[in-house]
Amino acid sequence: MKPAIKCVNLDWLEVFCLEPADMPAQYFQNLGWQVNVREYGTPLYREMFTLLTEHGKPFLEIRRNPYSLKENGGIFEKGACHIRLSNRTLYKYNPIQLLQGFLDKYGYQLKGITRIDVACDQLVFDNGMDPQQLIADYMSGAILKNRNSRINVHGTEKANGRNWNSIKWGSASSPLSTKIYDKTLELKESSDKLYIKDSWVKAGLCDLQKVVYTYKDKKTGIEEKRSKMVIVKAGTKTEEERPIEEVEEVKIWRVEFSIKSEARHWITIDNQHTLSISLTKFQTRERCLLMFLLLSKWCMNFVKAEYNKDDILIRKDRCTPIILYSEKNLEQTFKPHRVTENEDPTRTEKIIYNRLVRMSQDKSYRIPDDVRTMCLKLATSLSQSHGNYYITDEQMKRAKKLSDEMKEINDAELLALDTFEGLDWIEKWQNKTLTEKERVYIQRHKKEYIAIFIKRAKTNFQKAQTELQRARAEIDFWSGKTMSPIEKEILYELPF
Known part of the structure; x- marks a missing residue:
């Protein structure tokens, strides 16, 4: 069986370093960096700030100036700090090189990795099994897992049974934990990160489709047409919007291993090799995949629950193993791609879109016609910055018509502007x-x-x-x- 399409990325990378000198936020501002400084620090550090890229996106976060210094009987050396790459940076093709380049350029001494998460996004496992079915079979006892540990499960209770959407093995303090969860659901419920969905599209996991649906205001009962972006089966996207009932939405499942620094002291793979979490182990996407597969052998070790003739459960090491991942055709897994600079709209932006559109067409708003036109024009402009997924095609056509009418009026002024410049x-x-x-x-x-x-x-x-x-x-x-x-x-x- 051909391995399923996979999209492997780091999802967290934090390192412990020593500064070569005193390097607060002002130091980087003086060098030309855009810096966002948090007004308060952390329980361990007095200062915390984020360096931004030339596009104004988060690059990395620095926590520094510890409260507890060894010279005063504390725990940290002078100059100790923690540096964490932003989530967006981790989805670039070479995040490890970007971090190493930053540390080398500014003279930081790398002491070790504090935490690193490696994640694999997929529709199904390589053996064709649905991750949601895996969780359901595990919870029903139909399959078992070696090296059991504390588990946390989340889902919903429905008329036809329970619907599981995530399961985690390991506690918050565990050196190594494993999690399987519906990533599409998480993006809907928390932060909608377009760069993650863009990486799925480029990997061939899915497409992004604009859909239109009917929204009913709970307070007023008024219905209106709205649009949004949904994740659909690869190859089914159309350029024009479609009713949400007509599209085939899909779920992207994530398997994620979270490794903390203390894991390297005791975890062994196949009773032979001690787990290494140096940066070089994750330096390329290919190495990330190899580390993921290595960890999956140790952490995703499932077997079928089998019984003897006396209906007694057989020992796990004698049950039929379930091979979730294949190591064949790995060269087809990765292609380098540039991370999109676009962002999904925030909740506030979506509220503004919808209010502007409503003001442009609802006669209950007693505003002049030219103000209505400007409301729709502004809503369209905001939507264009997010891929035009969040304003319906009908509203976009109406905005274009109004824009053309305004253009005719402005042509005379534009001609005057050209004459003036000449x-x-x-x-x-x-x-x-x-x-x-x-x-x-x-x-x-x-x-x-x-x-x-x-x-x-x-x-x-x-x-x-x-x-x-x-x-x-x-x-x-x-x-x-x-x-x-x-x-x-x-x-x-x-x-x-």
């Missing part, structure tokens, strides 16, 4: 051949136009700077300066 009117101004209306118009709008041209020039300059930095980074990489040793060894030995 300075064709200067000579007429000097010769006093402008009409009084033209002179008054220029006098009234010249400061506004100059501000527009300055802003446009600054934007173009910033874009050029960004492109230059990106080009320099590519030159450094492909010339071998910023390549990892493994990349350099492989790439430079390939035949040209």
Whole structure:
């Protein structure tokens, strides 16, 4: 049987380091970093802040300046800190290299990994078994698990029985814990992370489909059409929106191993090898997959519950094993992809979308027509920044029609703006051949136009700077300066 499509990523990476010097948030701000500083620290550290990427997205989090120092009888060395990559950074193709590059650049001394989570997202296991069925069979006793530990299970009670959506083996303090859960449900109920769903699409697990549905306000009873994005079977996406009843939604299940630093002291694989959690073990996606498969042999060791002729349960080591994962065709699992810079709208943004659309069409709002038009235009603009999934096609068409009408009205002003920028009117101004209306118009709008041209020039300059930095980074990489040793060894030995 061909192995199922898998999407393997790190989902948590936190390391313990020593600073080379005093490096608070202001240190990085002075170097040009965008920094978000939390007003309060943690139980162990006085300071906590996040460094942002050039796109304003979280890159990594630093907790530093410990309360308890060894020199004062405490537990931490001077300069101790914890650094954690943001979840978004972990979904880039080379998160370990990004972390190592940061530590090397700023002189941090890596002391060890505090916690690392490796996760595999899939529709089914390699043997074709549905993860939800695995949980149900385990809870009913039809299958058993070796190395049992404390379990936590979540689900819902329905008329036709219980519906399990997650199970975890291991406590909060366990050095190594295993969790199987419905990741699509978690994204719906907590934080909807588009970059995770984007990674699923690129891996071939699913597609994202825009659907329209009827929403009924519980307070007023008013019904209205709304749209959203849902996860559907790969290959079934259409460009136009579809009624939610017509699409085939799918569940993406995640198997996740969470490893803490103390795990390396006692966990052995196959009674031979001690578990190693060095950064090099997870340096590439391929290595992450190999570590995942290695851990699955130890932590996902299930067998069928079998009984002897006297109806007594047979020992687990003599029962038929259930092989969930295959090690064949691993080279087909991974392809490098750029992480999307788009984000799903926040709950507040969704409320704003819906309120703006309602104000644009509900006559109970006593507002002028031009304000209604601007409400719909703003809602459309907000939706476009999130892939146009959250405003219906009908509303988008209406917004475009209104926009076209406004464009006709603005064409005359745009023509005037072009004429102003070309300075064709200067000579007429000097010769006093402008009409009084033209002179008054220029006098009234010249400061506004100059501000527009300055802003446009600054934007173009910033874009050029960004492109230059990106080009320099590519030159450094492909010339071998910023390549990892493994990349350099492989790439430079390939035949040209």
